[in-house]
Amino acid sequence: MSSKPVVYLVNIGRDEYIKKQNKWLPKIQAWINANGGGPMLPYSADFEAEVLAAAGSPDKWARDTAAAELGAPTMVHKLVNCGYRTLQLIHYFTAGEDEVKCWTLRKGTKAPGAAGVIHTDFERGFICAEVMKFDDLDRLETEVEVRAEGLYLQKGRDYEVLDGDIIYFKFNVTAKAGKIDKAAGK
Numbered sequence: 590m591s592s593k594p595v596v597y598l599v600n601i602g603r604d605e606y607i608k609k610q611n612k613w614l615p616k617i618q619a620w621i622n623a624n625g626g627g628p629m630l631p632y633s634a635d636f637e638a639e640v641l642a643a644a645g646s647p648d649k650w651a652r653d654t655a656a657a658e659l660g661a662p663t664m665v666h667k668l669v670n671c672g673y674r675t676l677q678l679i680h681y682f683t684a685g686e687d688e689v690k691c692w693t694l695r696k697g698t699k700a701p702g703a704a705g706v707i708h709t710d711f712e713r714g715f716i717c718a719e720v721m722k723f724d725d726l727d728r729l730e731t732e733v734e735v736r737a738e739g740l741y742l743q744k745g746r747d748y749e750v751l752d753g754d755i756i757y758f759k760f761n762v763t764a765k766a767g768k769i770d771k772a773a774g775k
Contacts, residue, residue, distance in 0.1 A: 594627065594675045594676065595627040595675075596627060596628050596630065596671055596672060596675050597617070597621055597627055597628065597630070598632060598668070599613075599614065599617055599629060600632060600633065600634050601613075601614070601631050601632070601633055602633060602635070603635040603636045603639070605633070606631065606632065606633035606636050606661060607633075607659070607660045607661045609661075614631055627675075628671050628675065630664060630668060630671060631664075632664035632668065633664075636656075636661065636663075637663060637665065639659060640656045640659060641655075643658065643659065649666075676695075677695055677696040677697075678693055678694070678695060678696065679694060679695075679696050679753075680692065680693055680752060680753065681694070681703060681750050681751075681752075681753070681754040681755070681756055682723065682753075682754070682755045682756070683707065683756060683758075684755055692706050692707065693706075694706050694750065696752075697749060698750050699748060699749055699750070700715065700717075700745070700746060700748040700749075700756070701715040701746055702750075703718070703750045703756065704758045704760065707758070710760070713760075713762055714760035714762035715746065715758065715760050716759040716760055716761055717743050717744060717745055718743070718744045718745075718748060718750075718756050718757070718758055718759070719741065719742070719743055719744075719756065719757040719758075719759070720741075720743075720744050720748070720754050720755070720756050721735045721740055721741045721742070721754075722740065722751075722753055722754060722755070724753060725738070725740045726755060
């Protein structure tokens with residue numbers, strides 16, 4: 590029916606999830622393996638709703654703490670990560686003095702295409718991408734230190750954006766003369 594990747598989410602009872610025991614899971618896994626495969630993630634919608642209510646906040650640490658108190662880890666992180674891996678999605682970041690934004694794109698996207706996720710003019714007028722890795726920034730703590738280590742790089746059109754890149758795009762978009770003349774009434 591479809592050649593798209595499939596992630597099988599199996600909703601089991603709250604108590605079965607906490608005990609990590611469900612008699613149907615091996616049979617379901619066998620069926621999945623016999624019918625094309627794919628990851629299977631057992632979870633409990635009841636448990637996750639209880640975790641969210643106990644946490645009082647969608648904050649990751651509040652959810653993790655509430656889940657531990659209820660007796661099992663939350664599956665939200667695994668569900669999201671598995672979905673991203675299966676769909677071959679990655680994140681990159683843009684940062685300014687007042688905000689940091691996270692952008693999602695397909696693995697293998699070149700720098701101009703990543704710029705186009707922000708705005709089509711960025712892709713059209715792409716000049717270069719200044720790139721540093723999040724791990725380098727986290728380890729060295731400042732952009733100045735990343736530059737001093739030689740880890741802040743300029744990349745061109747053929748650069749394949751990687752998960753965790755922090756990118757500053759340089760671009761130049763000029764309007765076509767015909768459009769300007771028409772807009773000016775000439």
